[in-house]
Amino acid sequence: MEFNAEQQTALTSEARNLLVLAGAGTGKTRTIIGRARHLLATGVSPKRIVIVTFTRRAASEIRGRLIKAAGEDAATVVTGTFHNFCLRIMRSRQRWFGFTDLTVMDRDDQLQLMKLARGEIVGKDSSIAKAAQLVSFYSYARNTNQPPRKYLEKFAELDPPAVEIVLKIFAKYKERKLAGSYFDYDDILHRFAKVLHDSDEVRRKVAQQFDHVLVDEMQDTNPLQWLILESLAEYAHLFCVGDDAQSIYAFRGADFKNVHSFNSRLPNSETLKLEQNYRSTQPILDLANWLLEVSDLKYEKRLRAVRGAGDKPQLLDFENEYDEAEWIVGRIMKRHAEGARWDDHMVLCRSAYVARPVEGLLIERKIPYRFVGGIGLLQMAHVRDLLSVLRVAVNYRDELAWMRYLTLWPRIGEVTAAKMVCKIVSTSSSSEAASVLDEAVGKRTEIAEAVHLVARQQRAPSEAIQQLTQNLEPLFETRYENWESRSKDFRLLGKLAAKHQDVATFLETYTLDPMSASEASPSEGDDIVTLITVHSAKGTESKACYVVGVQPGNYPHTRSLDDAEAIEEERRVLYVALTRAEDELVLTRHFSRGPARVSWNAPVQTHYFLERLPKTLVDSKSLFGSLYDVSWDDDYIG
Ligand SMILES: Nc1ncnc2c1ncn2[C@@H]1O[C@H](COP(=O)(O)OP(=O)(O)OP(=O)(O)O)[C@@H](O)[C@H]1O
Numbered sequence: 001m002e003f004n005a006e007q008q009t010a011l012t013s014e015a016r017n018l019l020v021l022a023g024a025g026t027g028k029t030r031t032i033i034g035r036a037r038h039l040l041a042t043g044v045s046p047k048r049i050v051i052v053t054f055t056r057r058a059a060s061e062i063r064g065r066l067i068k069a070a071g072e073d074a075a076t077v078v079t080g081t082f083h084n085f086c087l088r089i090m091r092s093r094q095r096w097f098g099f100t101d102l103t104v105m106d107r108d109d110q111l112q113l114m115k116l117a118r119g120e121i122v123g124k125d126s127s128i129a130k131a132a133q134l135v136s137f138y139s140y141a142r143n144t145n146q147p148p149r150k151y152l153e154k155f156a157e158l159d160p161p162a163v164e165i166v167l168k169i170f171a172k173y174k175e176r177k178l179a180g181s182y183f184d185y186d187d188i189l190h191r192f193a194k195v196l197h198d199s200d201e202v203r204r205k206v207a208q209q210f211d212h213v214l215v216d217e218m219q220d221t222n223p224l225q226w227l228i229l230e231s232l233a234e235y236a237h238l239f240c241v242g243d244d245a246q247s248i249y250a251f252r253g254a255d256f257k258n259v260h261s262f263n264s265r266l267p268n269s270e271t272l273k274l275e276q277n278y279r280s281t282q283p284i285l286d287l288a289n290w291l292l293e294v295s296d297l298k299y300e301k302r303l304r305a306v307r308g309a310g311d312k313p314q315l316l317d318f319e320n321e322y323d324e325a326e327w328i329v330g331r332i333m334k335r336h337a338e339g340a341r342w343d344d345h346m347v348l349c350r351s352a353y354v355a356r357p358v359e360g361l362l363i364e365r366k367i368p369y370r371f372v373g374g375i376g377l378l379q380m381a382h383v384r385d386l387l388s389v390l391r392v393a394v395n396y397r398d399e400l401a402w403m404r405y406l407t408l409w410p411r412i413g414e415v416t417a418a419k420m421v422c423k424i425v426s427t428s429s430s431s432e433a434a435s436v437l438d439e440a441v442g443k444r445t446e447i448a449e450a451v452h453l454v455a456r457q458q459r460a461p462s463e464a465i466q467q468l469t470q471n472l473e474p475l476f477e478t479r480y481e482n483w484e485s486r487s488k489d490f491r492l493l494g495k496l497a498a499k500h501q502d503v504a505t506f507l508e509t510y511t512l513d514p515m516s517a518s519e520a521s522p523s524e525g526d527d528i529v530t531l532i533t534v535h536s537a538k539g540t541e542s543k544a545c546y547v548v549g550v551q552p553g554n555y556p557h558t559r560s561l562d563d564a565e566a567i568e569e570e571r572r573v574l575y576v577a578l579t580r581a582e583d584e585l586v587l588t589r590h591f592s593r594g595p596a597r598v599s600w601n602a603p604v605q606t607h608y609f610l611e612r613l614p615k616t617l618v619d620s621k622s623l624f625g626s627l628y629d630v631s632w633d634d635d636y637i638g
Pocket residue numbers: 002003004007022023024025026027028029030031243246277278279538539540541579
């Protein structure tokens with residue numbers, strides 16, 4: 001692996017704490033890997049190095065590349081997401097963290113629990129914020145480490161009596177969480193950060209396990225994650241890489257301006273820059289540079305392409321999304337016929353919804369593809385049904401999973417199920433719970449048998465899923481019309497589970513960072529087209545990138561129009577999309593539907609990022625018929 005002088009200086013730095021603040025494609029990920037390899041080469045034990053990333057995908061990629069570069073020894077470098085890292089330590093040192101057998105809830109569970117809590121406090125009162133909104137208030141307050149009351153009073157735009165009611169709902173939510181031994185996503189970071197912050201002894205014991213903590217995507221750390229890093233930095237060296245122009249997680253409490261206070265917050269720290277971009281050709285970077293330059297914020301980034309000149313990006317207009325999709329898929333097929341690989345192509349979208357026409361055509365034309373960032377496999381109803389059985393077998397106090405499982409069965413409604421659940425969860429051991437279940441279902445033994453069979457197969461998750469699928473097939477056939485295609489997801493689930501030693505770790509891994517169904521199916525190295533949401537595309541790259549739906553109303557998204565910071569975050573989303581391309585960048589937009597239908601003079605366009613795009617930066621073409629008369633202004637496109 002080669003490094004330029006800037007990268008070499010960074011990866012061999014002796015600074016106690018180092019921030020590498022650099023633009024897209026400048027080799028941040030490569031430098032993290034280089035740093036780890038350098039540390040190993042200088043004799044640091046792999047177990048004393050931690051690499052934290054934002055997604056499981058990034059973690060496994062870095063891990064794979066590190067092992068390739070530094071050998072099998074590197075396999076014991078601790079690599080994972082923040083959540084994964086914290087949970088792993090808390091599980092291994094339960095006593096330090098007051099952590100017992102807890103079930104980690106995903107966002108859907110969190111929503112269900114909040115619904116229950118809300119229902120209990122306000123019944124059907126529709127004047128109080130909906131459960132989903134409450135979850136996001138609660139989660140945001142915790143990730144930004146603010147007392148919920150303070151957050152609600154300051155940011156939630158609620159009147160004082162409503163604040164009191166919402167706080168009561170939060171209290172009820174907490175109570176239910178405790179009763180069910182649940183841990184939500186935010187609890188993981190919160191508990192870990194709090195214990196480390198409050199207990200000098202635990203902080204020392206945990207932090208002393210590591211000499212070097214390497215952090216990817218530093219711009220996306222939220223205040224809780226910052227607290228964790230500060231605790232670790234008391235004993236270990238921090239090596240962080242980030243790009244303030246790629247911060248796109250403010251909705252989860254990240255504040256990219258935090259990277260600017262790195263030096264003042266951490267003693268003995270330095271900042272270095274990487275400025276040469278290795279990924280893209282200069283015309284692609286010119287467009288990305290322009291997007292940042294026209295912002296009111298000063299990003300102070302001008303990417304220079306080591307690779308030099310190349311083709312200008314294209315900006316293509318279509319009459320509707322179907323023509324747009326047709327063109328993109330046609331073009332990919334043409335390129336493939338000319339000898340390009342499928343995996344030279346990546347289609348980037350704002351949301352899974354925007355990409356559907358393209359996905360439809362890829363399926364229709366039988367083009368191999370994966371969809372990253374779409375509806376997660378583990379979010380699909382039938383998969384959650386099956387997982388509910390695994391969950392109750394692992395934790396008999398998991399009342400949400402019991403409710404889901406029992407109400408799958410005919411003639412068991414919510415009231416009957418709730419009575420059964422009440423009895424089951426008030427027992428004091430799993431064997432007692434099993435007997436109560438047997439008694440409750442009476443002659444309908446198949447209901448209990450499914451749970452028992454998983455309990456017997458705790459250490460063989462894949463077999464448990466296989467048998468469970470067989471046992472529950474008749475039930476699912478009657479529940480789901482398209483059972484045939486859905487049943488394939490269970491085979492996929494079985495495959496995923498085979499990589500885990502027991503049902504509990506399998507559940508934990510996938511509830512923490514669910515992957516999408518189609519992402520899971522192809523294996524590494526398959527030659528396939530990638531369809532991906534921009535949020536999932538961070539850190540990736542591709543020879544040809546097609547950014548779909550770049551019309552007014554999508555960039556920035558209409559829902560962010562009343563908030564200047566949100567608009568700026570949208571700019572960074574587009575920036576991330578543009579900077580994924582190596583050789584070819586094609587932006588497409590259509591004008592048929594939704595906010596995009598408005599005329600060019602409508603208010604939605606006041607913030608449209610491409611409104612004043614200099615004509616020289618792109619090759620633009622209108623590929624639609626008579627519906628729209630392209631009358632570009634001489635100097636600007638938009
Ligand atoms: N010194 C180098 N020599 C050759 N290629 C390099 C060098 N540094 C980086 N690259 C290549 O440039 C591309 C971008 O590198 P990398 O993914 O590490 O950048 P990054 O800063 O993490 O990008 P982003 O933040 O946009 O995801 C990769 O293909 C990488 O292999």
